[in-house]
Amino acid sequence: NAGVMQNPRHLVRRRGQEARLRCSPMKGHSHVYWYRQLPEEGLKFMVYLQKENIIDESGMPKERFSAEFPKEGPSILRIQQVVRGDSAAYFCASSLRGAGANVLTFGAGSRLTVL
């Protein structure tokens, strides 16, 4: 009974490169959330997706960031032309129904380092 699977666990990129982070939700969960955690800081909501739909992307920077959750395959968070300030841990979480009444199950996170 695998939980939320994220990969890669660690990713190093140089400024200007692209970062792709993948997340497979827990089995049976169709609601996916991405959170960003800067070093020594809290969890900031980025985006909420269901299959083939972006429900809420109010926490996503307007430029360079995008997310998708295709009909088949994992959810992907894509960061184009990375900058040093993008260095952070990116956590994916899933829930059975929308978070609020339901709790979140988090993946182990993808830690992005931008050189």
Added chain:
Amino acid sequence: GQQVMQIPQYQHVQEGEDFTTYCNSSTTLSNIQWYKQRPGGHPVFLIQLVKSGEVKKQKRLTFQFGEAKKNSSLHITATQTTDVGTYFCAGPVRGAQKLVFGQGTRLTINP
């Protein structure tokens, strides 16, 4: 926008001492959730409180939800080194299916 505030930001205690973290929301919450993140780890769900004035216990951990459903606390009795980590409270955003997290309280323990 809706905010959830936690205090203190950091707490250092001697092993065996008690620890409390407090959570305050700018709005009434339908429920409040608590998560623990070990150093280098990921947030793990601890508990959800739904009713006004609710108190729940998990061994040495006691969780409370305020009468007005705007605040909550987590109290750990006789801390152990395994309690080290950051404790986050989180509440649902009204009208949206997402959680807003407090900044967390980072607990360190002197053995």
